[in-house]
Amino acid sequence: MKALCFLLRQGGWRSTVFMLILGGLAALALPPLCLVPVLPLVLGIFYQAVCVAPNHRSAALRGFLFGMGYYTAGLYWLTNAILTRVHEFWWVVPFASPGVALLIAPLIMVPAVLCRLVPAGWPRVLMFAGSWTLADMARVFYFSGFPWNPLGSALEVPGWLGDWLIQPASLIGVDGLTLMLVLASLALWQGRRAVLAVGVCAALWCGWGAWRAEHEAVLPGHINPVAVIVQGNVTENEVLERDSAVSQFRSYLELTAQGVKQAQHLLPGRPVVVIWPESAFPGLLDEEGVARQMIADAAAGAPVLLGSDRRADGVGRWYNSLMALAPDGQIEAIYDKSRLVPFGEYDPWIIPFHLLPAEVVPGPGLQTWNLPQIGRVGPMVCYEIVFSGSVVAPGVRPDWLLTISNDAWYGNSAGPRQHLATGRLRAVEEGLPVVFANNRGVSAIYDARGKEMGRTEWGRAQVLIRPLPGPEAATPFAMIGRWIPCLMSILLVGGALTRWRRAKADT
Numbered sequence: 001m002k003a004l005c006f007l008l009r010q011g012g013w014r015s016t017v018f019m020l021i022l023g024g025l026a027a028l029a030l031p032p033l034c035l036v037p038v039l040p041l042v043l044g045i046f047y048q049a050v051c052v053a054p055n056h057r058s059a060a061l062r063g064f065l066f067g068m069g070y071y072t073a074g075l076y077w078l079t080n081a082i083l084t085r086v087h088e089f090w091w092v093v094p095f096a097s098p099g100v101a102l103l104i105a106p107l108i109m110v111p112a113v114l115c116r117l118v119p120a121g122w123p124r125v126l127m128f129a130g131s132w133t134l135a136d137m138a139r140v141f142y143f144s145g146f147p148w149n150p151l152g153s154a155l156e157v158p159g160w161l162g163d164w165l166i167q168p169a170s171l172i173g174v175d176g177l178t179l180m181l182v183l184a185s186l187a188l189w190q191g192r193r194a195v196l197a198v199g200v201c202a203a204l205w206c207g208w209g210a211w212r213a214e215h216e217a218v219l220p221g222h223i224n225p226v227a228v229i230v231q232g233n234v235t236e237n238e239v240l241e242r243d244s245a246v247s248q249f250r251s252y253l254e255l256t257a258q259g260v261k262q263a264q265h266l267l268p269g270r271p272v273v274v275i276w277p278e279s280a281f282p283g284l285l286d287e288e289g290v291a292r293q294m295i296a297d298a299a300a301g302a303p304v305l306l307g308s309d310r311r312a313d314g315v316g317r318w319y320n321s322l323m324a325l326a327p328d329g330q331i332e333a334i335y336d337k338s339r340l341v342p343f344g345e346y347d348p349w350i351i352p353f354h355l356l357p358a359e360v361v362p363g364p365g366l367q368t369w370n371l372p373q374i375g376r377v378g379p380m381v382c383y384e385i386v387f388s389g390s391v392v393a394p395g396v397r398p399d400w401l402l403t404i405s406n407d408a409w410y411g412n413s414a415g416p417r418q419h420l421a422t423g424r425l426r427a428v429e430e431g432l433p434v435v436f437a438n439n440r441g442v443s444a445i446y447d448a449r450g451k452e453m454g455r456t457e458w459g460r461a462q463v464l465i466r467p468l469p470g471p472e473a474a475t476p477f478a479m480i481g482r483w484i485p486c487l488m489s490i491l492l493v494g495g496a497l498t499r500w501r502r503a504k505a506d507t
Contacts, residue, residue, distance in 0.1 A: 015049075019062050022046055023069025029154035030074050032417040034162070036154050036181075043185040047128060050112045051120060063112025067105025072097045074149045077415035081236075100343075104146060110135035114493075118500040125190065126499075129183040130492030133485060137175050140387065143342040144362075147386055149418060152177025156421045164209035166450055169428045170475040174388045175485035179492070180205075213449055217472050222399055224375060224468035225271040227445060228259040228302070229437045232280055233461040236408040245282035249291070251461060252280055253298040259463035260300050267467060271373040274299045276306035277439040278320070278382055279406040285323055286310050286331060296329035303327060303373050307381065307404045310334070312361040320360050322379045322404055324371055332371055336363025337381035339390075366393035375399045378432075382406065385436070386422050389481035392430055397478075399471045400433045401426065408440040412458050416442060424450045431472035448472040 026042045028035045046066050053059040078096040115128040139147045152174040155165040169177055184201070187194045232252050238244055256274055263272045285292060285308035295304055304325040309318045320340075324333040340362050366384075370376045378391065378398035385391060385403040392398065403423060407416035420442050427434040428450040436444050441458035447469035454466045477484060 015062075016065055019046075019049065019065035020069040022049075023066040023071075024073035026066075026070045026151075027073035027149075029151070030149050030414070030418065031153055031156050031421040032158075032414055034154055034157045036157065039151070039154060039181060040185040040188045043182060044189045047115075047125075047186055047189070050115060050128075051124070053116075056113055056116060059112045059116055060109040063109035064105050066112075067108035068098070068101050070108070071101035071104055071149075074418075075100055075415075077410045077413035080411040080413055080415070081409040100146070104139060104142060107135040107138060108132070118496050122190065123496040123499040125183070125186045125496075126492040127496035128186060129179055130489040130496065132182050133175055133179040133489040134493070136178060137482065137486060137489075140390075144340050145387060146342065147388065150174050150178045150388075151181050152179075153418070153421055153425065154181060156424055160213070162424075163213040163449070163451055164206050166425060166428050167209035167212040168205060169425055169450075170212070170431065170477055172484050172488065173429050173477045173482060174425050175482060176488060179485055179489055183492070213451065216447070216449060218448065218470035219473060222375075222470040223270070224400055224433065224470060225273040225373060226263045226267050226465065226467045227435055228256070228263050228272060228274045229435065229443045229445075229456070229464040230255045230259060230274065230276050230280070231438060231441060231443050231456045231460070231462050231464070232277075233440050233459060234279070234408065235440070236406070249282055252276060253294060255461065255463050256295070256298040256304070257300065259465055260298075260302050262463070263302075263465045264300075266465065270467065272302040273374050274302050274304040274306075275402065275404070275435060275437045276304065277406060277437040277443070278307035278322075278404045279408075279439050280306055281308045284308060284310055286334070289329070292325060292329040292331070295325060296327055299325075299327070301327045303332070303371065305374070305377075305379070305402065305404070307406075310336075317359050317361050319363060320381055321363075322381050322402075324369060324374070324379075326372075333367075333369045333379075335367050335369070335379040335381070336361075337384065338363040338365050339384045339387060341383050366391070368393045368396040368398045370396070377402050380404075385426055385434075386419070388426070388429060389477070391426050392432075392478065397471075397474060398432065400435060400468055401430065402435045402437070404437045406439040416440075416458070420444055424452070429475065430478045431475040432478075433469045433471065435468065445469075 075097040111132040114131045320337040376398040380403040382405040423434045423436040427446040444455035445453040
């Protein structure tokens with residue numbers, strides 16, 4: 001411990017390397033590993049490093065370095081997307097995840113600096129936890145938003161334990177989970193009483209979570225359809241090259257016909273909906289009537305929800321769309337993706353040249369479809385499921401949420417699994433079942449309490465057939481949204497300042 005304290009008080013390259021490694025270790029708590037016990041150790045050491053820094057500039061630098069390590073490690077899988085087009089963007093490979101980390105790591109400088117404005121002890125702990133959460137929530141304002149990997153997602157432990165741990169998200173959202181995790185991690189370093197208090201709170205947290213996870217409250221009168229998720233297992237190189245587009249299309253048609261037949265046999269009389277993922281159709285669906293009829297024939301009377309590009313105004317401008325096909329092959333509804341991926345679907349303003357050969361145009365915003373046999377569904381495309389509190393269109397509340405994606409870009413890495421984990425939390429936050437359809441895996445269905453109803457395997461062409469669970473009443477978070485964790489964080493920051501002012505007045 002003495003050696004550690006000595007290191008924390010020093011500057012130079014040793015301190016720099018140590019902070020980068022410390023941030024990288026924090027990423028072990030993220031899905032799919034979810035090594036939650038790492039956080040109290042890592043955050044406790046980081047907090048001490050900030051407290052003993054010789055000045056504010058040094059504290060800010062340590063916050064930045066910790067953020068670089070955390071986001072570079074947590075987003076390592078971004079490199080896989082570059083490797084799919086390495087002949088064009090070979091020069092970007094070393095900068096993929098560090099480049100993104102460079103943009104968002106400065107946010108961790110905020111708690112590193114602000115906590116030093118108040119005295120050591122509980123005021124500083126409260127300031128650190130509150131300002132960390134507020135800064136983390138600000139990531140929705142970066143370009144089109146990049147709220148990936150909040151610390152609260154560490155509680156998405158696989159299985160029943162994770163089901164228990166994430167239930168408070170129905171009250172406070174994933175940002176509230178982040179706040180509680182940071183606060184508890186630092187409290188464990190504040191003496192025996194604090195450790196005891198954290199233990200009691202953790203027991204109550206798990207107890208209430210276990211009770212809620214096991215006591216469903218599905219609204220009566222809502223019968224959602226049977227979902228037939230078709231996962232074609234097409235690699236991203238095949239998607240881009242289109243050399244085997246015809247065979248890919250035929251494979252999806254065959255899997256669809258098999259899946260619908262099985263669904264009608266397993267649950268006769270119940271409506272069926274077929275779901276294809278993003279990039280499944282190798283063309284422009286709205287311009288190809290013959291292909292739409294072939295899809296409708298394969299679905300044998302079931303509506304089909306699937307992704308397709310479509311032309312926007314101008315040359316080289318596209319919508320990334322989710323379309324609903326009626327049983328006769330006609331397009332019933334179109335949803336255009338509104339939250340675009342920076343650097344992947346459009347060039348952010350910080351790039352002085354065109355990185356992408358074509359530009360995706362954002363749609364007008366979230367929708368709720370109300371379609372025959374399908375019911376009320378909230379459609380989303382890929383990245384949009386990441387945005388806590390922004391997955392349901394205002395006005396008409398859907399009965400279930402759907403997101404289609406193509407995570408083949410990121411290979412068999414943590415990226416697709418982190419993406420999938422966001423769907424689990426959105427289900428708990430909104431009290432709605434979530435369908436996550438992916439081109440190569442993993443696809444899954446969650447009920448309104450985040451319980452997994454079934455999933456596909458990575459790297460296999462297969463069909464997932466499950467009756468969709470019903471919705472529950474709107475949760476407190478669904479009604480109020482991110483204002484809840486925002487106000488909680490503001491209260492902690494205000495409490496820290498109040499205690500500091502009182503202490504100052506007493507002296």
